[in-house]
Structure formats: C-alpha cells, structure tokens
Amino acid sequence: MREFFDMGGYAAFVWPAYAVTLAVVLLNIFWARRALARSCAEARRRLQMQGERR
Amino acid sequence: MNWSWFHRLASPPHVYALAARLTPWFAWPAALCILAGLWGGLVLAPPDYQQGDGFRILYVHAPSAWMSLMVYVTMAVSAAVGLIWRIKVAHAVAASCAPIGASFTFAALVTGALWGQPMWGTYWEWDPRLTSELVLLFLYLGYMGLRAGIEDTQRADRASAVLAVVGVVNVPIIHYSVTWWNSLHQAPSVMRLAKPAMPLPMLVPLLLMLLGFTLFFVALLLVRLRGEVLARERAASWIREVVSA
Numbered sequence: 001m002r003e004f005f006d007m008g009g010y011a012a013f014v015w016p017a018y019a020v021t022l023a024v025v026l027l028n029i030f031w032a033r034r035a036l037a038r039s040c041a042e043a044r045r046r047l048q049m050q051g052e053r054r
Numbered sequence: 055m056n057w058s059w060f061h062r063l064a065s066p067p068h069v070y071a072l073a074a075r076l077t078p079w080f081a082w083p084a085a086l087c088i089l090a091g092l093w094g095g096l097v098l099a100p101p102d103y104q105q106g107d108g109f110r111i112l113y114v115h116a117p118s119a120w121m122s123l124m125v126y127v128t129m130a131v132s133a134a135v136g137l138i139w140r141i142k143v144a145h146a147v148a149a150s151c152a153p154i155g156a157s158f159t160f161a162a163l164v165t166g167a168l169w170g171q172p173m174w175g176t177y178w179e180w181d182p183r184l185t186s187e188l189v190l191l192f193l194y195l196g197y198m199g200l201r202a203g204i205e206d207t208q209r210a211d212r213a214s215a216v217l218a219v220v221g222v223v224n225v226p227i228i229h230y231s232v233t234w235w236n237s238l239h240q241a242p243s244v245m246r247l248a249k250p251a252m253p254l255p256m257l258v259p260l261l262l263m264l265l266g267f268t269l270f271f272v273a274l275l276l277v278r279l280r281g282e283v284l285a286r287e288r289a290a291s292w293i294r295e296v297v298s299a
Contacts, residue, residue: 004097008107013172017165021114024161025088025270028154032277035153039281043297046288 064141066283067292073276073283080273087266094259102256111169113259116244117267118161122190123225125155125271129197130222133215142286143279145211148218149201150278154271156194163187174238182231183239186224193221207286 007014062068095113102109129151136144166184167177178184197214204210232241243251244264250257287293 007110008101010106010108010110010172013108013168014110017111017114017168020164020168021118021161024118024157028157028270028274031153031157032274036277036281039284040297043284043287043293047294047297 064143066143066287066290067296069143069146070280070283070292070296073280077273077276080269080276084266084269084273087262087269091259091262091266094255094262099256099259100253105173108169108172109256111165113263115162115165115169116260117263118158118165119187120245120264121158121267121271122155122162122187123228124268125151125158126190126194126218126225127222128275129155130218130225133218136211137215137219142211143283145215146279146282146286147275148215149211149282150275152194152198152201154274154278156191156198158267159187159191159194163191170238179238181238182235183228183237186228186231189224190228193217193224197221 005011005015091113095110099110101107129148132144132147132151135141136148163184166187170179171177197217200217201210201214204213229242229245231237232239244257244260252260284293284297
C-alpha cells in the first residue's frame, strides 16, 4: 500500500496531477448544475413578472 | 427520407426535453469508464521502463488535453452552424461548451507542468505545444469574457461565434506543433494514423479515460444546454411547464 502511494518516488507530481483533474471534474458538475438552476430561477422570475402585469 | 427528427433538433422545447432525458445515459457510463480507467491506469498498468510510475500522469493529462481540443472543435462547429443558419440551439451549444473547455485546458496545462518538472526538469517552457495550448486557454477565456460583456444574448451569440470560428485555426497548430517544430513534448502515440505506440495494459486504461471524459463532456453539455436554451426563450409558453415543477 505504501508503495502504491509512493508512486516510485513520483508521488509529489502524480498525486497533485490527479487531485487537480478530480477538482476540475467535480467543479464542472457543480458549475453545470448551478448554471441550470440559475436559468430556471430566472425563467420563473420572468414568468411571475408577466403574471403580475396581467 | 424523413427529416423531421433533424428539424426537431432546432426546436428548443424538444431539445430541452431530450437533453434532460439523455443526461443519465451519458453521466453513468462516463463514471464507469473513468473508474475502470483509474483502476487500470493506477493499479494494473505496469510502470514505464523510462519514467517509472511518473508516466501515470498520462491518464489524467491526455484526457484533459483531448477535452481541451475536442470541446473547442464542438464549440466552433456549433457556433458556425448558429451563424450560418441562425439556429438559436446551435448558439446555446457553443455557449455551453466554453466553460467546460476552459477548465479542462487548465487541467491539461497544470498536469502537463507537473509531468514536465520530473521528466524535462522544468514546469514550463515557451515551447510550441505548451504555448499554443496556453493560447487555447486565452481563446476560451476571451470567448467567455466577450459573452459576459454583451448584454443582449443574440448579439453576444453572433459576436462570440465569430471569435470561436476564427480561433479554430489554433487547433491544428496545437495538434501538429510537435511535428512541425522542435518541441520538448513527445509526438502523438495514440492520436495518429499508425498503430498506437503503447502496450495494451497501458493503452486500454487510457482509451477508457478518453471515452469516459468524452461521455462526461456530453453529460455536462446536456445539463448546461438546458440552461442556455431557457435563457434564449424569453416568452415561450412551454417554459412554464418545465420550470414550475
């Protein structure tokens, strides 16, 4: 197990590379969902304003 | 031949519903491919005879770099379709691509730097491949900045589409930079016409990661696309049904 985490002496480069990529993957999921939620909220707000005007 | 399916692809309510339905069919296979690729790349693949275990950065670097280029081409093609045929949905696809592409270009640059330090002795060099990839990041950021700076969505769509289409010249420059000029970066070992220069236990995890990242891109694109379609359909009545739930 220790051997695995040591990555043949390259641990200081291999693991940060994987960490950065994992962070980009997770952030993309979060950002995409947030963008959709914001657009939905914005559309809902517009519909409400239209309804009040009527 | 019946082309109605093709015309429906330009219809916002149809695209919105289709995108929602298709997302899990890309997201879950993406997760499976990436997990299998990680297991294969980190555990099963043997160490490289020159780089030892350092070569394992390949399994995050190459898929990120592939994403940076593939997403850009998708963005430029849909921007061109939007410009030529004035299809709103095509512009929505292009706008959805940019943040995804930018983030993976960043990942490609950072993982590349972390690979460069132990193998080449430097995190960064103003080398043709590295420099053109950095230009790609600036193209994405310029595209997003341009969009953010224009209030009217239609005008933002057209102006940013021109930038996306012009910027596509950078894609072949990045890909061929390692053969056209002397570069620190190695030549392609998989994305080439000849047989991949890698033994199968190393190659299969890489192909799984490439496939997994591509499926992940489609899933992200489908989620973002719904938001972009909503933003372009200010007054349509179908919106009431999808957002009231």
